[in-house]
Amino acid sequence: MTKVAAEYGVTSTALxxxxxxxKIPTPKRGYWAKLExxxxxxxxxLPKLTDTKLDQVRISGTSAPNLPEQVSKAGMEARERLTNVSELAAADETDFLVEEPPVLGATRRAISKARPxxxxxxxxQGRSIVSLKIAPGSADRALQLLARLFALADTEGYRPKASDTGLDLAAEDVSIAFGIEERPRKTPHEPTAAELKRRDxxxxxxxxxxxxPKYDHSPSGRLSIVIQANLWSGLRRTWSDGKTQKVEGMLPEIIASLVEHGALLRQRRRAAExxxxxxxxAEARRKREEAFNTREKRRLEFVDAVHEQLLERSRLSAVLAHLDHPAMDGRNPAENISAWIRRRIQQIDALTSPEFLDLSARSAKLGFVEPPKGSGSEYAGAYYAYPSPPRLLLWSIDEEKELATTTGPLEWAIHAGLLPASEDQPAKDEAAEAVPPPQR
Incomplete structure (x- = not known):
């Protein structure tokens, strides 16, 4: 029944x-185990039919084709294991009592103190309490139903586990909330005299x-077990007393569905992980690519700064070549201009020298070698970082202290002997930055 019902997308009870x-006879409980x-x-x-309307069977199942294969497989295997359950868990008779486990003590105390x-x-409801909504007269049956449910669920590895919101059934890494509700009986409401007066x-x-209200609700004694997980998943979540079958007789199917819900929760967690x-x-790749693009942009800015200085040097050299032709009397009226251009060219040569370029790049924290993957520095300057464009700097190197300090053009020219020193020589730039010189 379990295997055939799954093929049609219905429960074994519905089939x-x-x-x-x-009028189709079906095997009794334990038939296939005995045959095996x-x-x-x-x-x-198969008996002969007297009613020709019954010779054709139509089954409209609500199978869940979108469920993962492992979920359906878990439910099928659980149903096969639960086919031959003991009378303790599967008997329809509700007068066969099962010892109530201590874990239900908080639930019994809470429901006994609750007011209708x-x-x-x-x-x-509450911590370590199974969610219940029942009439006071159904309390003993509900607790006995829970005892049977726990006993059968234990065979599939599901045991009660206290949570902040209730008492769940948990196995390994999944926890499933559930509860018991009593279906209300609906009877047409008879308006009172006060209600009729208010209507007039x-x-x-x-x-x-x-x-x-259209109907009055009252306790019916019909209990339902509700699994509070995997909404809109296609898995069955509610089992209620029928006209002939009590929910106690549905416990094997309920536990099998519980196994399916657990398998679906695991699959969804794996999918989420x-x-x-x-x-x-993808985020790490995006950050790495963004960091790489930022480094490339700053490198190009540094190269553009060097190129700009070289262009200026080329222009200055062309002007100097033009001014270096003396007049007929041997004098050069533009000698001072030529001297300034030569000093300017020397400054550019210093700025663009390999040693100063290396110091300027290190001062700007600009590397031209890609950092190793996973070092953390590969993301430097990529996220919420707006570094200033790199600049070419002049440096004063102290060989003894092995220290290089940035300096301004005037101080550098005096230190290089291009300008005479004076007593009113300006102090060093307060924002000067010191970095170790490159290793020779």
Missing amino acids: KKTCNRH HDKPVRRVC DAAGFTSA HNLRYGFSKDPW ESERKRLV
Whole structure:
């Protein structure tokens, strides 16, 4: 029944009811286990139909094709294991009592102290308490149902586990919340005299809606087990008392569905973890690429600064070549201009010298070698960082202290002997930055 029902997308209980309606005999509980162990079994023949309307069976299942294969497989295997459950867990008789586990003590105390609402239902919920909404007269049966549920769930590795919101059934790395509700009985509401008077009063002002509910709700004694997980997943979540079958007889199917819910929770968690892993990989790649582009941009800015100095040197050299032709009398009226151009060219040569370029790049924290992957520095300057464009700097190197300090053009020219020193020589730049000179 379990295997065939899964093929049609219905539960074994639904398939059993369909067979009963169409006078199709089905194997009794334990039939296939006895057959497997060569025990004698009784096979009932298909009877003749007196009603021709029953000769065709239509089953409209609600299979869930979108469920992962491992979820369906887990449910199928659990149903096969639960086919031959003991009477302790699967018997329909509710007078066969099971010892109530201590873990249900908090639930019993909470439901016994709860006060009924206007419809006659009491509610219990909280830490270590199974979510209940039942009539006071159904409390003993609900707790006995929970005891049977826990006993059967333990065979599949699911055990009670306290949580902040209730008492869940947990196995390994999944925890599934559930509860028991009592289905209300609906009876047409009989308006009272006060309600009829209020309706007549409302009609005077154009309100035609009856000021009373359509139905009254009262306890029915019909219990339901509700799994509070995987909404809109296609898996069954509610089992209720029927006209002929109690929810106690559905416990094997409930536990099998519980296994399916656990498998789906695991699969969804794995899918979420894989999605997060891919997101982190993509984010790391994006940051690395952004950092690389930032480094490339700053490198190009540094090269452009060097190129700009070289262009200026080329222009200065052309002007100097033009001015270095003396007049007929041997004098050069533009000698001072030529001297300044030569000093300017020397400054550019210093700025663009390999030693000063290396110091300027290191001062700007500008590297021209890609950092190793995973070092952390590969993301430097990429995220929420706006570094200033690199500049070419002049340096004063102290060989003894092995220290290089930035200096201004005037101080550098005096230190290089291009300008005479004076007593009123300006002080060094307060913002000067010191870095170690490159290793020779």
